[in-house]
Amino acid sequence: MSMAQNNKLIAKLPTSVLHKYLKFCYFILVFLMFSCGNGTTEKTDSKNQDLEETNTMQPTEVATNKTKTILCFGDSITAGYGLDDTNDAFPALLQQKIDSLGANYTVVNSGLSGETTAGGKSRIDWILKQDISIFILELGANDGLRGVPLSETRSNLQAIIDVVKQKSEDTTIILAGMELPPNMGQDYTQEFRKMYADLAQQNQLEFIPFILKDVGGIAGLNQNDGIHPTVKGHQIVANTVWEVLEPLVNAD
Structure with a gap:
């Protein structure tokens, strides 16, 4: 039946029947509008959820102002694992020291808990989409605790460099160098420590021999796991890093 024929047929309907027919059409129209609206909302919510999950996997902040960037690229020590406030982690404490000098630098925390040198190698290209003036490399502890072959750890660190x-x-x-607990074996721990010194010398890098100096192994400065620094521990770590960083900042 054509549209014209259908309209003629509707026109011949009694008034009472016609009113019922129009109400029915209105109900159908409203139902379809709400159905489409719900579908759109569900799709939008799904997209937002995906975006949130993506952002969760990318912990790195990006400096958006015109200051120079100091990027801390590391694992849970850099990320401030276990702290109630990441502003208590050493990268934020470095920012406080820089601000007190009035220096034109922004510290970006690119720490990721559980990160290995292999993981760092895989995400370094994404990190370097921003301009970086000073790059603090703090990785390798998780490799050592897992007994990853030193040749592999060294290769990954060199690739990042x-x-x-x-x-x-x-x-x-x-x-930033790291040391392992003695239960990993004397030969392995000694070679692990030496690996950082060798990489620093071969690549002519600024070097922190042990980022957890005066913190590692001291119960009162570490959380219950005996590995991650407390708030006070991070303050000491910040001072250790600052010994190497301050001359670079002041030289600008």
Whole structure:
């Protein structure tokens, strides 16, 4: 039946029947509008959820102002694992020290709990989408605790260093060394410690021999796991890093 024929047929209907027919059409129209609206809402909510999940997997802040960037690229120590407030983690404490000097630097915390050197190697390209003046590399502890072959850890750290240098020769790299507990074996722990010193020398990097100096192994400065620094422990870590960082900041 054509549209014209259908309209003629509707016109011949009694008034009471016609009113019922129009109400029915109105009900159907409203139902369809709400159905479409709900579908749109569900799709929007799904997209927002995906975005939130993506943002959760990318912990890195990006400096959006015109200051120079100091990027702390590390694991749970950098991320401030176990602290109630990440402003108590050493990268934020470094920012406080910089601000007290009135220096034109923004510290970005790119720490990721559980990160290994392999994980750092896989995400370094994304991190380097921003311009970085000073790059603090604090990775390797999780490799050591898992007994990853030192040749693999060394190779991954070197790859990260190479990528940073290729992105910008002007970026200053600070390598933060780490030490392992003695239960990992004397040979392994000694070679692990030496690996950082060798990488720093071979690549002519600024070097922090042990980022947990005066903190590692001291119960009162570590959380219950005996690994991650407390608030007071992070204050000491910040001072240790500052010993190497301050001359670079002041030299600007």
